[in-house]
Amino acid sequence: MIKIGEEQVPWHEGMTVSGLLAQREDGHMYAVVRLNGKLISRPKFDTTPIPDNSEVILIPMVAGG
Amino acid sequence: MVEIGGQEMPELDAKEIKTFEYVRPEIDKGYANQTLRVDLSKPEISVEPVSDKMKEVFIGGKGFGLWLLWNCANEKTRWNDPENAVCIASGPLGGTPTFPGSGKSIVTAISPTTGIPIDSNVGGYFGPYLKFSGFDALAVVGKGSGDTVILIDGIDQKVQIFDMPGLPEDSYGLSAALTDFFAHGKEQGISVVSTGPGAKHTLIGCLNFTWYDPKRKRVRYKQAGRGGIGTVFADKGIRAIVARWDGVTLDSNRPADKETLKAVSKAYSKEIRDLDPKQNEMSRVGTTHLVPIMNDFDLLPTHNFRYGSHPGANNIGREVYQHIFDPGFDGCWKGCTVACSHGVRDFVPVTGPYKGQKVFVDGPEYETIAGCGSNIGVFDPFTILEMNFYCDAYGLDTISVGTSIAFVMECFEMGLINKTHTGGLDLGFGNRLSALELLHQMARGEGFGAIVGQGVRRMKEMFEKEYGADPEIMKDIGMESKGLEFSEYMTKESLAQQGGYGLALKGPQHDEAWLIFLDMVHNYMPTFEQKAEALHWFPMFRTWFGLCGLCKLPWNDIVPEDNKDTPEPAKVMKHVQWYAEYFSAVTGRKVSPDDLITMSEAVYNFQRIFNLRMGQGRREHDTIPYRAMGPVTVDEYESREERYDSQLREKYGVDPSGKSTEEKIAILRKYREQEYESLKDAVYERRGWTKDGIPTVQTAKRLGIDFPEVLEVLKKHGVVS
Numbered sequence: 001m002i003k004i005g006e007e008q009v010p011w012h013e014g015m016t017v018s019g020l021l022a023q024r025e026d027g028h029m030y031a032v033v034r035l036n037g038k039l040i041s042r043p044k045f046d047t048t049p050i051p052d053n054s055e056v057i058l059i060p061m062v063a064g065g
Numbered sequence: 066m067v068e069i070g071g072q073e074m075p076e077l078d079a080k081e082i083k084t085f086e087y088v089r090p091e092i093d094k095g096y097a098n099q100t101l102r103v104d105l106s107k108p109e110i111s112v113e114p115v116s117d118k119m120k121e122v123f124i125g126g127k128g129f130g131l132w133l134l135w136n137c138a139n140e141k142t143r144w145n146d147p148e149n150a151v152c153i154a155s156g157p158l159g160g161t162p163t164f165p166g167s168g169k170s171i172v173t174a175i176s177p178t179t180g181i182p183i184d185s186n187v188g189g190y191f192g193p194y195l196k197f198s199g200f201d202a203l204a205v206v207g208k209g210s211g212d213t214v215i216l217i218d219g220i221d222q223k224v225q226i227f228d229m230p231g232l233p234e235d236s237y238g239l240s241a242a243l244t245d246f247f248a249h250g251k252e253q254g255i256s257v258v259s260t261g262p263g264a265k266h267t268l269i270g271c272l273n274f275t276w277y278d279p280k281r282k283r284v285r286y287k288q289a290g291r292g293g294i295g296t297v298f299a300d301k302g303i304r305a306i307v308a309r310w311d312g313v314t315l316d317s318n319r320p321a322d323k324e325t326l327k328a329v330s331k332a333y334s335k336e337i338r339d340l341d342p343k344q345n346e347m348s349r350v351g352t353t354h355l356v357p358i359m360n361d362f363d364l365l366p367t368h369n370f371r372y373g374s375h376p377g378a379n380n381i382g383r384e385v386y387q388h389i390f391d392p393g394f395d396g397c398w399k400g401c402t403v404a405c406s407h408g409v410r411d412f413v414p415v416t417g418p419y420k421g422q423k424v425f426v427d428g429p430e431y432e433t434i435a436g437c438g439s440n441i442g443v444f445d446p447f448t449i450l451e452m453n454f455y456c457d458a459y460g461l462d463t464i465s466v467g468t469s470i471a472f473v474m475e476c477f478e479m480g481l482i483n484k485t486h487t488g489g490l491d492l493g494f495g496n497r498l499s500a501l502e503l504l505h506q507m508a509r510g511e512g513f514g515a516i517v518g519q520g521v522r523r524m525k526e527m528f529e530k531e532y533g534a535d536p537e538i539m540k541d542i543g544m545e546s547k548g549l550e551f552s553e554y555m556t557k558e559s560l561a562q563q564g565g566y567g568l569a570l571k572g573p574q575h576d577e578a579w580l581i582f583l584d585m586v587h588n589y590m591p592t593f594e595q596k597a598e599a600l601h602w603f604p605m606f607r608t609w610f611g612l613c614g615l616c617k618l619p620w621n622d623i624v625p626e627d628n629k630d631t632p633e634p635a636k637v638m639k640h641v642q643w644y645a646e647y648f649s650a651v652t653g654r655k656v657s658p659d660d661l662i663t664m665s666e667a668v669y670n671f672q673r674i675f676n677l678r679m680g681q682g683r684r685e686h687d688t689i690p691y692r693a694m695g696p697v698t699v700d701e702y703e704s705r706e707e708r709y710d711s712q713l714r715e716k717y718g719v720d721p722s723g724k725s726t727e728e729k730i731a732i733l734r735k736y737r738e739q740e741y742e743s744l745k746d747a748v749y750e751r752r753g754w755t756k757d758g759i760p761t762v763q764t765a766k767r768l769g770i771d772f773p774e775v776l777e778v779l780k781k782h783g784v785v786s
Contacts, residue, residue: 041358
């Protein structure tokens with residue numbers, strides 16, 4: 001299992017950030033996530049694997065400036 | 066000698082030049098209802114009333130500053146004329162201790178680099194202390210002795226001008242010494258505005274605004290950085306302005322509706338406390354989280370905005386600074402739960418006057434990391450700390466310093482300048498010792514550093530005239546607009562952000578419009594009309610923070626969990642609604658979110674007309690260098706060839722095959738420049754401006770800024786309807 005906030009999500013072999021977000025209705029809203037404390041941005045979603053027992057925080061928007 | 070916060074304080078002597086005693090008014094619904102004017106030449110100190118009309122149209126903060134500046138200056142005023150004013154104001158909401166981000170001061174003056182009004186929004190306690198001492202705004206005109214210190218003492222109800230020779234030269238020592246001198250044992254009651262020798266010897270000086278950090282027992286500061294405000298301050302012969310006040314509560318602003326204020330403050334503070342740890346963690350890492358994100362999206366300026374990413378960026382972002390920052394819940398105003406003002410304890414510089422000594426560095430923030438790091442090819446977090454420390458101590462703007470050094474480094478690598486011009490310095494990208502040496506030279510007003518400290522626009526002119534450098538290439542790579550150096554975001558792939566910079570009133574600073582993510586990453590505004598709408602709404606709402614004495618970070622750097630489900634997530638309307646309630650609760654003026662935009666529109670258009678009065682404020686002044694729109698050099702194009710080739714093919718219907726890189730650059734450039742001009746048309750129309758970028762009389766009337774002198778300026782420039 002992985003944890004997204006309070007939510008538990010089943011983990012599977014080969015899971016990536018892209019794959020995780022594709023399962024979610026609002027997945028397109030996120031340009032950045034924090035995976036086990038490390039920031040991952042959209043250009044790296046496809047190539048970033050999610051290990052089992054990970055904690056993922058979806059960062060809704062990056063406002064900057 | 067006594068020691069404060071690890072620094073030895075000199076014995077000081079203050080010779081009184083002028084004392085003005087006054088009766089402090091009660092603050093009423095966020096306003097003191099009077100402003101303070103200090104004329105250093107006469108010397109004279111006076112108080113002027115704030116009218117209801119002034120509050121209705123200009124609101125406070127930047128609005129009051131611009132109005133005072135308008136009345137001090139005329140169309141011929143130059144930055145170093147006595148009538149140019151350094152204006153400082155908080156705003157009606159400024160000084161509220163429980164609502165996040167409510168301690169800001171806004172500084173305005175005619176800028177030495179742009180010749181038009183500049184405004185800078187800064188933390189620290191000065192603005193609120195000024196207001197609680199009895200003044201909504203301060204305007205300082207004239208020229209002092211060079212050793213002038215102004216004290217605004219709200220406790221003893223007097224304003225004094227002193228001559229204080231022998232003060233420490235740099236802002237780091239100066240602000241600590243003056244805090245010690247005026248505190249009478251209550252350091253938290255003092256806020257000092259000062260600058261350093263870099264401001265005196267360059268055109269890109271900043272101001273440092275302090276607060277006292279009781280946990281660390283030391284003075285901290287934030288910077289009003291942009292446009293050379295510190296240079297104007299130094300030119301006036303002012304060493305410092307000190308505010309003295311004691312005790313801030315929710316009642317200090319005497320809000321119209323305290324219960325609503327308490328409720329909305331509590332809700333907002335709680336939301337930030339709950340959500341910041343799940344989002345950007347600004348209370349732990351400040352704005353350093355932006356470095357890796359910008360790098361991943363090819364938006365982190367490297368090598369003078371040539372590229373948007375670099376493998377070394379991993380060394381200069383959140384992952385590193387979270388371990389270097391001195392842990393603590395560090396806000397630049399009382400009770401702010403964003404608490405993003407981090408710093409580094411016991412840093413030991415390896416160059417300059419503090420070489421080998423332990424110092425405290427306030428920062429770095431994202432802009433400093435990008436400006437004094439990646440953009441000059443430096444990927445060493447400690448060099449960035451040293452640049453940060455000396456920029457602040459010398460009173461230099463880290464953004465203009467970074468962008469100016471990046472420009473000369475590229476000129477050096479292109480062979481436009483060489484060691485005979487740089488005094489023997491090797492200015493290749495990444496040469497950190499040369500970058501630091503330039504900084505020390507700026508502070509001393511010596512060598513090539515003194516030239517770099519004139520800013521990019523003047524360097525372009527000088528390099529052409531005196532060194533025979535090619536003006537066309539410098540026009541393309543010199544990252545300034547209106548005379549102000551670009552702040553640190555790549556805009557090549559975001560037309561909206563090109564407008565965000567090029568159409569910004571004071572020059573390319575991101576605080577007016579930061580649309581890169583909304584435009585490029587989220588694609589919320591695919592059409593010209595949508596971009597124009599965004600370039601109306603966002604600059605207006607961001608302007609509003611500066612009118613009220615607020616920080617914009619709480620608005621959209623922490624967003625509600627259900628924000629994504631709202632019709633316009635980019636605007637974070639739940640927070641906008643809270644801001645409307647906040648304004649209504651303090652001032653008693655019932656407003657809706659739409660009213661906040663209209664308030665800002667009035668001041669925004671007034672500032673545009675102010676630019677026009679100063680000989681700018683037209684379409685031609687909204688020009689940006691081509692580097693901000695697309696690739697200038699062959700290696701720039703070829704480094705992202707797939708992207709650009711695909712755009713030529715898919716967006717513009719041009720087959721790139723068989724074409725040289727130079728040909729492809731020229732074709733892409735033609736399209737991108739056309740798009741930027743079309744964007745200007747759309748934005749001007751949306752804002753109610755002429756095709757030449759001037760507000761119409763109708764717009765001025767709608768916004769209540771149709772004062773006779775405003776209409777006179779419009780008429781002089783051919784706008785009569």
